[in-house]
Amino acid sequence: MLEIKGLRATAGDTEILKGIDLTVRAGEVHAVMGPNGSGKSTLAQVLAGHPAYQVTGGSVLYQGRDLLELEPEERAQAGVFLAFQYPVEIPGVTNAYFLRAAYNEIRKSHGLEEVDSMDFLDILEDKLKLVEWEPEIMSRAVNAGFSGGEKKRNEILQMAVLEPKLAILDETDSGLDIDALRIVASGVNKLRRPDSATIVVTHYQRLLNYIVPDYVHVLSNGRIVKSGGKELALELEARGYEWLEEAVGVAS
Amino acid sequence: MSSTVESLVNKEYKYGFVTDIESDVAPKGLNEDIVRLISMKKQEPAWLLEWRLKALRGWQKMSEPHHWPNITYTPVDYQSISYYSAPRTKTPLGSIDDVDPKLLDAYTKLGIPLREQKLLAGVAVDAIFDSVSVGTTYKAKLAEQGIIFCSFGEAVREHPELVQKYLGSVVPLSDNFFAALNAAVFSDGSFVYVPKGVKCPMDLSTYFRINTAETGQFERTLIIADEGASVSYLEGCTAPKRDENQLHAAVVELVALEGATIKYSTVQNWYAGDEEGRGGIFNFVTKRGKAAANAKISWTQVETGSAITWKYPSVLLQGDNSVGEFYSVAVVNGRQQADTGTKMIHMGKNTRSTIVSKGISAGRGQNSYRGQVKVLPKAEGARNYTQCDSMLIGNRCGAHTFPYIEVQNSSSSTEHEASTSKIGEDQIFYLKQRGLNTENAISIIVNGFCKEVFKELPMEFAVEAQKLLGVSLEGSVG
Ligand SMILES: Nc1ncnc2c1ncn2[C@@H]1O[C@H](COP(=O)(O)OP(=O)(O)OP(=O)(O)O)[C@@H](O)[C@H]1O
Ligand SMILES: [Mg+2]
Numbered sequence: 001m002l003e004i005k006g007l008r009a010t011a012g013d014t015e016i017l018k019g020i021d022l023t024v025r026a027g028e029v030h031a032v033m034g035p036n037g038s039g040k041s042t043l044a045q046v047l048a049g050h051p052a053y054q055v056t057g058g059s060v061l062y063q064g065r066d067l068l069e070l071e072p073e074e075r076a077q078a079g080v081f082l083a084f085q086y087p088v089e090i091p092g093v094t095n096a097y098f099l100r101a102a103y104n105e106i107r108k109s110h111g112l113e114e115v116d117s118m119d120f121l122d123i124l125e126d127k128l129k130l131v132e133w134e135p136e137i138m139s140r141a142v143n144a145g146f147s148g149g150e151k152k153r154n155e156i157l158q159m160a161v162l163e164p165k166l167a168i169l170d171e172t173d174s175g176l177d178i179d180a181l182r183i184v185a186s187g188v189n190k191l192r193r194p195d196s197a198t199i200v201v202t203h204y205q206r207l208l209n210y211i212v213p214d215y216v217h218v219l220s221n222g223r224i225v226k227s228g229g230k231e232l233a234l235e236l237e238a239r240g241y242e243w244l245e246e247a248v249g250v251a252s
Numbered sequence: 253m254s255s256t257v258e259s260l261v262n263k264e265y266k267y268g269f270v271t272d273i274e275s276d277v278a279p280k281g282l283n284e285d286i287v288r289l290i291s292m293k294k295q296e297p298a299w300l301l302e303w304r305l306k307a308l309r310g311w312q313k314m315s316e317p318h319h320w321p322n323i324t325y326t327p328v329d330y331q332s333i334s335y336y337s338a339p340r341t342k343t344p345l346g347s348i349d350d351v352d353p354k355l356l357d358a359y360t361k362l363g364i365p366l367r368e369q370k371l372l373a374g375v376a377v378d379a380i381f382d383s384v385s386v387g388t389t390y391k392a393k394l395a396e397q398g399i400i401f402c403s404f405g406e407a408v409r410e411h412p413e414l415v416q417k418y419l420g421s422v423v424p425l426s427d428n429f430f431a432a433l434n435a436a437v438f439s440d441g442s443f444v445y446v447p448k449g450v451k452c453p454m455d456l457s458t459y460f461r462i463n464t465a466e467t468g469q470f471e472r473t474l475i476i477a478d479e480g481a482s483v484s485y486l487e488g489c490t491a492p493k494r495d496e497n498q499l500h501a502a503v504v505e506l507v508a509l510e511g512a513t514i515k516y517s518t519v520q521n522w523y524a525g526d527e528e529g530r531g532g533i534f535n536f537v538t539k540r541g542k543a544a545a546n547a548k549i550s551w552t553q554v555e556t557g558s559a560i561t562w563k564y565p566s567v568l569l570q571g572d573n574s575v576g577e578f579y580s581v582a583v584v585n586g587r588q589q590a591d592t593g594t595k596m597i598h599m600g601k602n603t604r605s606t607i608v609s610k611g612i613s614a615g616r617g618q619n620s621y622r623g624q625v626k627v628l629p630k631a632e633g634a635r636n637y638t639q640c641d642s643m644l645i646g647n648r649c650g651a652h653t654f655p656y657i658e659v660q661n662s663s664s665s666t667e668h669e670a671s672t673s674k675i676g677e678d679q680i681f682y683l684k685q686r687g688l689n690t691e692n693a694i695s696i697i698v699n700g701f702c703k704e705v706f707k708e709l710p711m712e713f714a715v716e717a718q719k720l721l722g723v724s725l726e727g728s729v730g
Binding site for chain 1: 696701
């Protein structure tokens with residue numbers, strides 16, 4: 001589903017990603033961990049097509065297509081979803097309006113008819129249940145004045161509605177209380193399909209108790225320095241990152 | 253901000269066509285003879301000619317405002333403009349059925365079918381083509397309730413007593429340079445009178461269209477809501493694309509008598525000029541309302557067009573408990589400049605005013621909010637709330653605010669809030685990541701920003717305004 005080879009990316013003059021190789025198959029969950037500033041969010045943003053980053057090398061194939069050739073909205077329409085580490089506020093635009101606009105835009109790109117606001121309410125109802133939320137949240141402006149946890153939950157709600165093929169969750173667990181963590185994690189689990197895949201960026205093994213990964217990768221200074229099964233996360237929890245960085249001799 | 257937030261303007265101006273119709277155009281230049289000619293063409297009574305001449309003499313002693321507004325423009329050569337242009341048609345204008353098909357066609361292209369049966373239910377339209385009114389719809393229906401809605405020229409002929417009583421009563425003929433100019437040469441406009449206690453059953457609307465080259469448009473609108481009456485009035489405008497600047501200097505006077513309500517909404521989309529700043533309308537407009545006790549005057553404007561916009565719809569809150577409102581969205585893109593805002597003059601007790609101004613600057617546009625809140629000594633318990641938000645798209649535009657607050661009564665309260673934000677790459681990227689393209693993303697963000705103003709517009713107009721905003725910002729982000 002996703003094949004990243006030798007991916008390099010810069011922001012301005014600084015190289016942040018220094019050759020990333022990662023293959024994700026349908027049905028899999030990959031966890032990406034690593035110290036602050038190692039490039040996890042950058043990887044996520046580059047996959048989504050953020051214009052602040054320039055890809056300077058390597059390739060990304062997504063469902064057989066050259067992902068890097070596509071505009072951000074085309075990637076989204078093709079099923080790439082990024083749950084942002086820092087979701088953006090859009091004052092004056094209701095959550096309901098925004099989400100329906102996005103939903104319809106994606107439908108249109110697949111040659112499907114747009115749904116009207118009544119039908120959309122029906123769709124929403126189920127998805128709201130999935131994240132255990134009241135409909136009132138839909139008439140508030142997108143993320144405006146939302147608490148940190150609410151913003152994260154809103155990302156999962158959007159993901160539930162848009163039903164992506166490749167979901168990239170960037171620290172969606174940060175800032176969540178125990179209940180919210182459970183809700184978000186179970187939401188993600190319920191959305192898992194044999195034909196979709198998830199990349200979870202996290203600092204905490206705790207989340208991986210809920211969303212059990214098939215693979216865990218450690219990113220350090222723009223490279224994947226170690227990959228393993230879910231037990232790697234436990235080891236990281238116990239030992240930190242230093243031993244890995246020393247082992248591969250990463251200059252930070 | 254990098255590449256993305258730098259270029260969405262420059263979509264073709266949709267209303268830039270010229271209608272090929274023969275016009276009666278007055279010789280260029282401005283002097284007493286021209287004023288006499290206009291007055292004669294319009295078969296006006298002597299008192300009106302005198303009024304015009306007085307205005308002209310006053311105007312000749314005044315000078316164009318160049319220093320205090322935050323706009324730069326080359327001085328207008330008033331002798332190279334023609335002050336009167338009327339489409340030459342076989343039948344006299346006024347009734348829709350007699351209107352030249354070419355004119356009807358022009359309005360249909362603008363999305364304003366004048367034939368009543370095709371009209372969106374509930375809106376009566378007065379259409380002004382260059383200098384003259386080409387027809388007023390729904391006139392008969394309104395007349396049943398005693399409501400007068402006609403061209404200004406017709407009002408002068410049919411209701412001279414009302415015109416004489418109220419003309420210049422809110423904007424005196426010597427008020428300012430452009431108001432004086434208008435008073436001297438105004439050619440037509442709309443007139444509304446709503447009798448005591450009558451609630452006008454439909455929105456009234458005027459559509460202004462400049463067609464002929466090298467003419468100015470100087471229309472005058474006078475709206476009188478008698479005691480306890482209410483009316484909602486809509487105004488829209490467009491002009492063809494031309495390389496020269498064209499002058500639009502209108503005057504609008506609103507008279508809200510005791511307990512009356514006037515709601516005046518404008519969607520202004522005059523041709524804005526090209527990317528280099530060539531051509532476009534100079535929009536110098538004086539709009540003011542006078543509110544008696546318990547009356548309410550509400551201005552809502554969405555200004556997206558014109559090379560230069562200079563206007564400050566204001567309310568004189570004369571009567572106790574009167575209310576003034578100003579809701580504004582002003583968009584500048586390309587090389588557009590806008591200096592716009594309002595004046596709220598609190599004279600009566602417990603008068604209240606609300607100002608919500610949303611300025612959007614893109615391209616190399618310069619947007620200034622200029623507002624004055626004045627509380628006079630007798631305005632016990634007066635209250636004002638001002639909110640003034642600016643949004644910047646890109647790095648080459650500017651937003652400026654000039655609020656003036658003058659309080660002479662200590663029991664009053666004024667509140668001012670201001671903010672400036674920038675449409676960020678991150679905001680746009682967030683929406684794109686959800687499947688929306690750049691144009692939709694900007695349109696959603698900007699419409700969200702303007703929401704408090706749009707909700708004041710009548711439904712049909714709000715939809716129009718949202719579309720317009722999308723179009724005028726196209727290309728402001730690449
Ligand atoms: N747009 C940018 N411009 C300049 N530097 C950037 C930009 N984005 C990221 N960086 C830098 O690149 C490095 C990687 O940042 P990134 O956000 O990808 O880290 P991260 O692994 O997600 O960290 P965290 O765990 O703190 O979220 C950091 O040093 C960061 O300052
Ligand atoms: Mg991060």
